[in-house]
Amino acid sequence: MALIIGLTGGIASGKSTVSRMLLDINIPVIDADLEARKVVEKGEKAYVRIIETFGSEILTATGDIDRVKLGSIVFHDEDKRNQLNAIVHPAVRERMNDKKVKYVDSGNSVVILDIPLLFESKLTHMVDKTILVYVDAEVQLNRLMSRNQLIESEAMARIKSQMPLKEKIKLADAVIDNNGTIHDTKTQLIQILNNWGVLEKA
Numbered sequence: 071m072a073l074i075i076g077l078t079g080g081i082a083s084g085k086s087t088v089s090r091m092l093l094d095i096n097i098p099v100i101d102a103d104l105e106a107r108k109v110v111e112k113g114e115k116a117y118v119r120i121i122e123t124f125g126s127e128i129l130t131a132t133g134d135i136d137r138v139k140l141g142s143i144v145f146h147d148e149d150k151r152n153q154l155n156a157i158v159h160p161a162v163r164e165r166m167n168d169k170k171v172k173y174v175d176s177g178n179s180v181v182i183l184d185i186p187l188l189f190e191s192k193l194t195h196m197v198d199k200t201i202l203v204y205v206d207a208e209v210q211l212n213r214l215m216s217r218n219q220l221i222e223s224e225a226m227a228r229i230k231s232q233m234p235l236k237e238k239i240k241l242a243d244a245v246i247d248n249n250g251t252i253h254d255t256k257t258q259l260i261q262i263l264n265n266w267g268v269l270e271k272a
């Protein structure tokens with residue numbers, strides 16, 4: 071039986087950083103953010119529903135979804151965010167599940183699902199164990215502002231649209247403290263994988 075691990079955190083807490091470490095040691099990672107981009111490509115069902123719901127003013131000149139515009143709507147309005155989630159999330163879950171099945175069928179004994187909203191969307195039934203990538207609120211805000219070139223109020227709106235990381239600590243099987251160096255983070259990841267016997271399995 072393959073072990074399915076849910077990797078979660080908050081916006082800019084370091085999930086992609088940890089995912090890259092897992093990929094480096096040949097553990098497959100399925101990234102919900104990447105799948106969420108695929109399901110809203112031009113012509114997809116979710117693309118059409120987003121235009122019906124939010125209007126064609128959220129399109130770029132080339133007819134793609136303008137992610138900055140859509141983000142500036144949904145991160146400031148819970149109802150709109152819920153509407154977008156209801157359109158996008160089922161298709162994302164389906165794609166992630168299909169990919170997971172393929173990895174397991176082709177003999178992988180460990181598969182990681184990188185899902186930012188794992189706890190908010192109550193998706194823990196999709197995984198056997200959970201790892202939370204945690205950072206302090208101030209570090210999260212600073213890393214988000216600098217990575218996405220956002221002013222503080224925009225960054226805070228994004229952070230506030232998620233469950234606080236301190237609450238997620240209580241729900242996770244293991245926690246990586248990503249306030250320190252990348253090296254510290256890698257050490258913690260390897261320790262967790264060792265504790266769960268993952269490195270012998272992978």
Ligand SMILES: CC(C)(COP(=O)(O)OP(=O)(O)OC[C@H]1O[C@@H](n2cnc3c(N)ncnc32)[C@H](O)[C@@H]1O)[C@@H](O)C(=O)NCCC(=O)NCCS
Binds near residue numbers: 080136162185228
């Ligand atoms: C709002 C959108 C257009 C903004 O796009 P943008 O390119 O700026 O951000 P990106 O998709 O890379 O997401 C970055 C991070 O934002 C956070 N985030 C994204 N969507 C949401 C949401 N609905 N609720 C809370 N946090 C979210 C996540 O931590 C994610 O890792 C986009 O995030 C989106 O379509 N979101 C809805 C789908 C979704 O929930 N995706 C997250 C995982 S399924």
Ligand SMILES: Nc1ncnc2c1ncn2[C@@H]1O[C@H](COP(=O)(O)OP(=O)(O)OP(=O)(O)O)[C@@H](O)[C@H]1O
Binds near residue numbers: 083217251
């Ligand atoms: N230990 C660290 N030290 C310094 N910078 C870091 C560390 N970990 C991550 N970062 C930086 O913080 C930012 C957020 O990290 P990353 O992109 O991995 O987060 P994420 O959780 O995947 O974000 P999102 O969910 O928003 O896509 C990036 O710019 C990354 O380079």
